Amino acid sequence: MENTEDINMHMANLGIEDEENEELVFGAEVEEVNKYELCLVGRFLSEKSINDRAMKSKLADVWKPAMGVTIKEIEPGIYLFQFYHIEDLNWVMNGGPWSFDNIMLVLATIPPGENPIKVALIYVNIWIQIYDLPSGFMTETVGKLLGNFFGEILLYDSKNESSLWRDCMHLKIKLDVRKPLKRKKDN
Structure with a gap:
């Protein structure tokens, strides 16, 4: 068993700082995955609140995506539309314009690496x-x-x-x- 002096000397010689400054570098074999590849982000052009439940039901009924769609409010007034097949997403993007309760829906794709909340929702x-x-x-x-x-x-x-x-x-x-x-x- 080591004595206290040996333990103190051993602790003083630990080089934690060298390990903290070590840099992690990803090689070419690591590709960035676009987790929003099958997603759209959107907002309604209205100041009034939207009945989320009715909107989700109506858009799913109108779009009729073969593999389904999940709609989630990710920030007040900003919605994420997740599709499960590229054809469903393309059909929605190329169709339209879309609206709910006579309120225009502005949709956009999400570029790789982009935060959906930061996507400019200004074109229809x-x-x-x-x-x-x-x-x-x-x-x-x-x-x-x-x-x-x-x-x-x-x-x-x-x-x-x-x-x-x-x-x-x-x-x-x-x-x-x-x-x-x-x-x-x-x-």
């Missing part, structure tokens, strides 16, 4: 119709110019040019919800 993809275009202006070039005037053009409906009797042009655009809507473009 929406189909618009443009009426009263002069004859000969139902073209993709005009559609892109008009789409970019109202927001950011995402998709030009190729059926716009398919009939002389079509009375409006359909465009899918990305709108910034922070800006007022533009109702018309004057000549």
